[in-house]
Amino acid sequence: MAMTIKIAEFEGPFDLLLKLIEGEEMDIYNIQIHQITRDYIATINAMQLFDMNLAGEFLVMASILLEIKSKMLLPDHQYEAIAFEDSEDPRYELITKLVEYKRFKAVSQEVARRQISEDLVFTDRGQVFLDPALFRKDYETMSYDIDVLTRAFNRIIQNLKRFDADKLDFFKNIRRERFTTENKVRMIRDLFKEHHRVVFQSLFEGTLILEEFITVFLAVLEVVRTDGIRVVQDRPFAEIHLIKEG
Amino acid sequence: MKVTQYTKILEALLFSSSEPLSYKKIAQIMDITLSDAKNLVAELKDFYTREESGVMIYDFKDKVQIGTNPKYVDYVKKLLNASKSRGLSESALEVLSIIAYKQPITKSEIEYIRGINSDRLIYQLMDRLLVEEKGRLEKVGRPKTYGTTDIFLRNFNLKSLKDLPQILYDEIEA
Amino acid sequence: MKVTQYTKILEALLFSSSEPLSYKKIAQIMDITLSDAKNLVAELKDFYTREESGVMIYDFKDKVQIGTNPKYVDYVKKLLNASKSRGLSESALEVLSIIAYKQPITKSEIEYIRGINSDRLIYQLMDRLLVEEKGRLEKVGRPKTYGTTDIFLRNFNLKSLKDLPQILYDEIEA
Numbered sequence: 001m002a003m004t005i006k007i008a009e010f011e012g013p014f015d016l017l018l019k020l021i022e023g024e025e026m027d028i029y030n031i032q033i034h035q036i037t038r039d040y041i042a043t044i045n046a047m048q049l050f051d052m053n054l055a056g057e058f059l060v061m062a063s064i065l066l067e068i069k070s071k072m073l074l075p076d077h078q079y080e081a082i083a084f085e086d087s088e089d090p091r092y093e094l095i096t097k098l099v100e101y102k103r104f105k106a107v108s109q110e111v112a113r114r115q116i117s118e119d120l121v122f123t124d125r126g127q128v129f130l131d132p133a134l135f136r137k138d139y140e141t142m143s144y145d146i147d148v149l150t151r152a153f154n155r156i157i158q159n160l161k162r163f164d165a166d167k168l169d170f171f172k173n174i175r176r177e178r179f180t181t182e183n184k185v186r187m188i189r190d191l192f193k194e195h196h197r198v199v200f201q202s203l204f205e206g207t208l209i210l211e212e213f214i215t216v217f218l219a220v221l222e223v224v225r226t227d228g229i230r231v232v233q234d235r236p237f238a239e240i241h242l243i244k245e246g
Numbered sequence: 247m248k249v250t251q252y253t254k255i256l257e258a259l260l261f262s263s264s265e266p267l268s269y270k271k272i273a274q275i276m277d278i279t280l281s282d283a284k285n286l287v288a289e290l291k292d293f294y295t296r297e298e299s300g301v302m303i304y305d306f307k308d309k310v311q312i313g314t315n316p317k318y319v320d321y322v323k324k325l326l327n328a329s330k331s332r333g334l335s336e337s338a339l340e341v342l343s344i345i346a347y348k349q350p351i352t353k354s355e356i357e358y359i360r361g362i363n364s365d366r367l368i369y370q371l372m373d374r375l376l377v378e379e380k381g382r383l384e385k386v387g388r389p390k391t392y393g394t395t396d397i398f399l400r401n402f403n404l405k406s407l408k409d410l411p412q413i414l415y416d417e418i419e420a
Numbered sequence: 421m422k423v424t425q426y427t428k429i430l431e432a433l434l435f436s437s438s439e440p441l442s443y444k445k446i447a448q449i450m451d452i453t454l455s456d457a458k459n460l461v462a463e464l465k466d467f468y469t470r471e472e473s474g475v476m477i478y479d480f481k482d483k484v485q486i487g488t489n490p491k492y493v494d495y496v497k498k499l500l501n502a503s504k505s506r507g508l509s510e511s512a513l514e515v516l517s518i519i520a521y522k523q524p525i526t527k528s529e530i531e532y533i534r535g536i537n538s539d540r541l542i543y544q545l546m547d548r549l550l551v552e553e554k555g556r557l558e559k560v561g562r563p564k565t566y567g568t569t570d571i572f573l574r575n576f577n578l579k580s581l582k583d584l585p586q587i588l589y590d591e592i593e594a
């Protein structure tokens with residue numbers, strides 16, 4: 001049986017098996033296990049299975065088929081079409097599963113037909129327009145459940161988890177901001193209440209992590225901009241001083 | 247109850263709600279009976295149909311929601327730039343049907359029926375808000391179970407899960 | 421141009437738009453002239469007035485938007501107070517949660533995370549007094565940053581931002 005098959009054509013091993021059975025016009029309850037095992041193995045050989053997990057799933061089915069086939073080779077057995085509760089037949093389990101699968105496959109076509117294709121209907125308007133002027137007073141006193149918020153946040157994270165590891169980094173260090181530029185600016189200003197000259201390096205003493213280091217640095221830039229503090233270095237590699245004039 | 251005026255109030259409520267509204271809530275807010283609420287919804291529905299309105303009423307289970315009329319979908323799509331088809335793949339539909347009929351169901355049960363790992367498709371269906379987690383089974387590993395959402399009912403035009411097409415056992419001949 | 425049919429299309433467009441639509445855009449989507457677009461809006465506006473509809477057209481300068489009729493505002497308020505999300509859509513809540521946890525944050529950071537422009541939702545949250553501008557970042561372009569308001573804290577019954585529920589970071593591992 002020469003078939004050129006792309007993996008994408010099959011939803012899985014059951015799907016492939018069903019198509020082969022249909023192709024050979026076999027009765028699903030009386031699968032010629034010989035024939036079908038040969039077809040199945042030929043097909044998966046022809047398929048280029050790059051995805052190892054996927055390949056594994058197709059191979060598991062191949063081994064099940066081979067096992068059934070070997071059992072059926074045992075003497076003194078004449079196998080007819082399997083009947084209900086005919087659980088002695090080596091094919092029984094496979095066939096009941098196949099029938100079950102086929103049932104869902106059939107019904108999914110039916111379900112699909114009922115779909116008012118969701119792209120025909122738009123209901124999520126993104127927002128509800130209510131004239132803010134009319135509602136201002138209410139908005140001030142409204143009370144929300146905090147869990148609507150955390151649920152929304154978790155939803156975002158779950159979605160990112162599936163699709164975008166990069167963006168997830170954005171949330172990695174969510175924590176209350178321990179170091180704020182405002183605090184550090186205040187700290188520097190306090191220093192300048194007592195000194196008019198501060199060693200740049202000394203501002204970083206006790207700084208433990210990069211984030212704090214950066215915050216201090218930003219605060220320095222801020223006071224330079226707003227408080228008229230000058231930064232002075234006498235020569236290359238010398239200590240840097242912050243000087244407040246007057 | 248002056249019917250017309252009330253349908254207009256209902257219209258305002260449906261428009262301003264970002265989620266489906268239950269008849270119960272409508273009744274409570276408008277201070278009318280549950281059956282009055284149902285009548286009003288029916289009335290508004292008729293009105294929209296008669297007017298070939300740009301919007302229509304979608305009702306499912308015990309809830310209603312307003313949405314655009316599929317008749318004008320081309321324009322709405324153009325507006326939302328939603329040219330990409332959002333149809334479900336065949337495999338996603340398979341998984342969805344299995345979940346619909348067998349809920350609550352675990353991932354491994356779905357895998358057992360399909361003979362192939364279906365996690366990715368389950369997530370896809372969850373993203374489309376058609377499927378949601380339904381709690382956990384009280385057995386080893388406490389596996390999560392999955393089921394369909396109200397949005398599933400709405401999108402597939404089902405009033406309840408009872409309206410799912412019958413599975414025809416006889417038809418399953420090879 | 422068959423006027424009635426066109427007003428219905430316009431209705432569907434206004435309903436599905438999450439922001440005010442300009443006449444220009446309406447004309448472009450419906451493939452009609454600008455003055456036709458204006459006429460249609462006027463027609464739909466008249467229709468709503470005549471019907472004492474639950475909704476009405478709000479027009480600002482060169483844009484229009486559909487919104488609830490102030491006549492029924494008491495019911496809409498009751499609805500808002502009865503719902504958990506108080507009329508905020510899922511997407512608005514998403515934006516609010518990002519702002520709450522990551523403030524001060526710029527629009528472009530929010531857009532980066534959600535993968536979609538969220539300006540309109542930010543404005544909506546500002547209208548609802550939950551979000552406000554918090555100054556500018558001292559970097560290229562000096563972008564505005566946003567954060568939550570005192571009213572946000574009060575509405576969510578938080579003493580301070582420190583009371584925001586802890587998100588479990590282990591779960592954030594990819």
